[in-house]
Amino acid sequence: MESTGNYELDHIMLTREAVRERVSEIAASISDEYRGEELIFTGVLKGAVIFMSDLVRSIDLSVDTRMDFIAVSSYGNEATSSGAVKLIKDMDTNIEGKNVIMVEDIMDTGLTLSYLREMLAARGPATFKTCVLLEKPDRKKIDSTMDYTGFAIPDKFVVGYGLDYAGKWRNLPDIWCVTKR
Numbered sequence: 214m215e216s217t218g219n220y221e222l223d224h225i226m227l228t229r230e231a232v233r234e235r236v237s238e239i240a241a242s243i244s245d246e247y248r249g250e251e252l253i254f255t256g257v258l259k260g261a262v263i264f265m266s267d268l269v270r271s272i273d274l275s276v277d278t279r280m281d282f283i284a285v286s287s288y289g290n291e292a293t294s295s296g297a298v299k300l301i302k303d304m305d306t307n308i309e310g311k312n313v314i315m316v317e318d319i320m321d322t323g324l325t326l327s328y329l330r331e332m333l334a335a336r337g338p339a340t341f342k343t344c345v346l347l348e349k350p351d352r353k354k355i356d357s358t359m360d361y362t363g364f365a366i367p368d369k370f371v372v373g374y375g376l377d378y379a380g381k382w383r384n385l386p387d388i389w390c391v392t393k394r
């Protein structure tokens with residue numbers, strides 16, 4: 214994916230209805246697993262905001278649900294391939310001894326998520342799981358799998374439902390493929 218050039222919306226890959234249905238299925242599984250316990254959802258800004266806000270509203274009220282956020286940015290091209298990310302905003306919560314689910318919009322190579330997972334898991338949470346809305350199996354460079362995945366998608370650049378292109382299109386209710394104009 215080039216970082217310059219003009220892209221336009223091509224077609225819808227996942228409708229809002231499909232996303233809504235899958236999000237409530239994931240929420241039901243999480244609710245079953247954490248009933249009666251405290252659970253801290255940690256969203257990776259900014260892409261995960263919309264997914265996470267829908268997800269937490271579908272979590273059963275018997276789960277003591279908390280929200281926190283972390284913000285990262287990739288280093289230059291070379292460092293991106295190592296998955297090293299710069300921490301822009303850390304969590305406010307001390308997660309030692311807590312149940313944590315890290316929430317991301319999309320896993321491409323998986324390097325960002327595995328870097329973050331290592332960083333947060335080192336803080337000694339009681340349990341640590343990962344939840345990603347989209348994953349691109351063809352692009353995956355890491356071995357580990359996510360605990361909760363919404364959809365496996367083909368190697369296409371997508372926007373909408375929190376995902377952007379150069380800051381645009383996060384607010385689209387459906388998930389779209391973009392194409393070069």
Ligand code: 5GP
Pocket residue numbers: 260296317318319320321322323324325326369370371372376377378
């Ligand atoms: P990874 O470290 O898994 O290769 O990169 C993950 C990050 O790349 C995501 O958090 C997201 O910011 C960006 N990314 C990867 N694929 C896409 C895509 O199809 N659409 C958008 N909007 N961002 C993507």
